[in-house]
Amino acid sequence: MPSLFDPITLGAIEAPNRILMAPLTRGRATGDSVPNALMAEYYTQRAGAGLIITEATGISRQGLGWPAAPGIWSEEQVEGWKQATVGVHEAGGRIILQLWHMGRLVHPDYLDGEQPVSASATTAPGHAYAPDGSKKDYAEARALDIGEIPGIIDDYRKAAANAMAAGFDGVQIHSANGYLIDQFLRENTNLRNDEYGGSPDNRTRLLDEVARAVAVEIGADRTAVRLSPNGETQGAFDSDPDTVFGLAAEKLSDIGIAFLELREPGPNGTFGQTEQPKVSPVIREKFDGPLVLNSDYGKAEAQADLDAGKADAIAFGRPFISNPDLVERFRRDIPLQGVAEDKGAWDYAPTWYMPGPKGYTDYPKAEESVAAE
Template identity: 65%
Template sequence: MHGAGGRIIAQLWHMGRVVHPSFLGGGQPVSASVTTAPGQAHTYAGKQPYTPARALPLEEIPALLEDFRQATRNAIEAGFDGVQIHAANGYLIDQFLRDSDNFRSDAYGGSIDNRIRLLKEVTEAVAEVIGADRTGVRLTPSSYEQGIRDSDPEALFIRAAEVLSAIGIAHLEVREPPLDGTFGKSERPPLAGMIREAFKGVLILNSDYGFARAQAQLDVGLADAIAFGRPFIANPDLPLRFARQLPVAIGAKRNEYVVQPGLGRVFGLPGGE
């Protein structure tokens, strides 16, 4: 990657309740509150129902923040150029953000600012280690991910964008599948326009983009970059295909890339749609 002049970012995430005890040595998963993820978990013994999570105690939060710091140190040692905090898709930070699953009455529950607190503290902890200018965050504002919803996502995610903007992170990635999305669907129109007003850094959009739709979003200034995931699996030369208007094969998931306007530079972002 570096030999070809590229940059690579490691994605850091904590699954919270969306993990099976068999991966925890039989231990109980944690979440914002005592809840159970819907559906079944993939395990080495096949699919099994998720189990109830315990509410993460206040006294364990410092250790959680240190885990994120250590993961960031590990990423630096491994040669990554930056990190992205996965605060989306119904995983732990998202479980704290949304009122469908955060029933806490302490400093991490109730008001929007309280529910954002863990996101803010994790972001600050990571930025302490690697610098805010090498820290990104991923959010999924408009979609229903693994049982996680919020009654007022506009207010929640606009405030989250303001807080992340004040920290000065390098980028904010927003994954918002369309209402008729092919890999997850949103329950409401995208919030990217409102987030764009609240977040002053680099804004990246993701999910169900082809070249024409992506370029249109860039042309109107709704985003600074578009992240492509699934198309890269079947089209490892995707930027070349876009640039030459060649046919694009359909298929696959995972592994994400960002193509900036003009298709001049491509940056790898692990994980994603």
């Protein structure tokens, strides 16, 4: 079986190792959602990953509701992202852009007071972060009219085209974590009675149509998808995930996407916990392409799942925050910094999401740590 350090083909991308950098929202863009030089430095520092999947990036103003998160719908945003793609490529890395529509998780403060949109008229639990960083209750979303759905699909298509114009190697369609596409997939957030609701075939329709539109635009071999099939996430839940997500995997396999990534927490997950069994064994049987797993992995657990044939690669999130040279640290068995038991960053400092380089680009590589001692 392959090791974490063996190369892997992910569609059109030849990755030099199987240690992928998972998407991580970091809140460093401008107030107009424009990526900047600091973000380029951050991603370039982590170019040793087999493949970088960027932080979630808004496909439209309607779909973005996180302070200082980046977008990809304007020319200024495209130009801003070019700094990151050039930096990563010059450092020998590969990078794809994650496409994001938050659906009901966008607070009206981002929308000039208008309601957010979703599969149905539902309200997410908990609180949103307003543009000024304050917490506010989520508002009830309005159900997308069926006539609006082609426009949403076209926003994904345009965002994918913009990503390629910015120099990315591909895109990942964010269909996980209770955001818009996930709101269509799950039974408790999709109460529709038209062709986008009800049966698993209908609830997977939006994902299928978005993935096909993006694949036509930039190539299926440069199109990836992220799902979070098991458990509740931001109020989204399905009692029969094997059926709906198994069908989703079949449809994505038919399209021939580059790879499918799954975020699957367990009962002791550090970001999300669930007793609902993992769906990856079902998806493994139904999806023909490379399967990437994510959630609370350390090096040993990751290699064990590759050895068992459960996955073809592993995506690491929080370990990459404080270890820009994570691949080399794994390769040389150098202890990780800012983590517990090699599983994930535990220094949940405000600097994770605050402007500036602190807690972002100021983590030293292993050689720099030794030199400073």
